Amino acid sequence: MAVELGQQTVELGAMVRLAAEESYLALRELVERSRAEAEAEAQGKEVVRLRSDTEKKIDLLKFVDRTRQRMLWLHVLAKWCQQDEGNMTLGYSWIKKEVFALTGVSMTY
Numbered sequence: 001m002a003v004e005l006g007q008q009t010v011e012l013g014a015m016v017r018l019a020a021e022e023s024y025l026a027l028r029e030l031v032e033r034s035r036a037e038a039e040a041e042a043q044g045k046e047v048v049r050l051r052s053d054t055e056k057k058i059d060l061l062k063f064v065d066r067t068r069q070r071m072l073w074l075h076v077l078a079k080w081c082q083q084d085e086g087n088m089t090l091g092y093s094w095i096k097k098e099v100f101a102l103t104g105v106s107m108t109y
Helices: 012-043 053-081 085-103
Strands: none
Touching: 012 053
């Protein structure tokens, strides 16, 4: 099967590691930011702008949503990788349909 321009082969394991690393780093940043704010508040410092509870909850929900989206992409890619060689040409359009079937969200990338 010929490789189209702009496509390359990437191991699924590498994609899993990348997604896990990105999620971990995002969570670590979120925790460190909250910890720094808590320490500043305990010391009475006004240099650091403290976020409200609502802002913290919104940031946490954004993290959860991004992580869910990453895991969904990995799920779809894993299903796609399990397809037999004859169906590997399904590619991006198949992934878009699969994401829509799982989430009801249309991809516009």
